[in-house]
Amino acid sequence: MSTPEPLTGRCLCGAIELQMQPPTDFLGLCHCRSCRVSHGAPFVAWTSVPLERFAFLRGEERVRWYRSSPCIRWGFCDQCGSRLLYRADEAGHPESPQVDRMYVAAACLEGTLDRTVEAHVSYEERVAWYTCGDALPKYRGKGPDRLA
Ligand SMILES: [Zn+2]
Ligand SMILES: [Zn+2]
Secondary structure (H helix, E strand, C coil): CCCCCCEEEECCCCCCEEEECCCCCCEEEECCHHHHHHHCCCCEEEEEEEHHHEEEEECHHHEEEEEEECCEEEEEECCCCCEEEEEECCCCCCCCCCCCEEEEEHHHECCCCCCCCCEEECHHHCCCCCCCCCCCCEECCCCCCECC
16 A cells, blocks of 8 residues: 655645645544634644644744643744644643644635545634535534534
8 A cells, every 4th residue: 555645735825834744544624613713714624743743844942832721732833823733732622632633724726635524613603794505514512413
């Protein structure tokens, strides 16, 4: 079995470049308020890989981390502000992100991912001014309570 090509991504200014080795764990659209406000977007597409399959190609020292709670931090470029990363440093967050994963904002990745979007999560926190008309499952929080 051949190893799939790595996925690469970068911030707007290019100071930070990153790489993920597929297979990714998932690809979901998060509608939670934290994602919306942090990214200035109605929802954010997230994917992840185990930490050992994530690497910075350049600019790791340019990543600034905002800690939103004792166990959660958000990584962004110190020059252009692009929001790229999400990490859980310890278990205990109610949405239970995995501590052994690097979560990456999928829209920063170039080329074709190894999957397409599978679900909407935290759909109960969605904005009122946009309706997702697709047939993908829509979950309360990170599941398994399906809303639509
Ligand atoms: Zn940048
Ligand atoms: Zn979210």
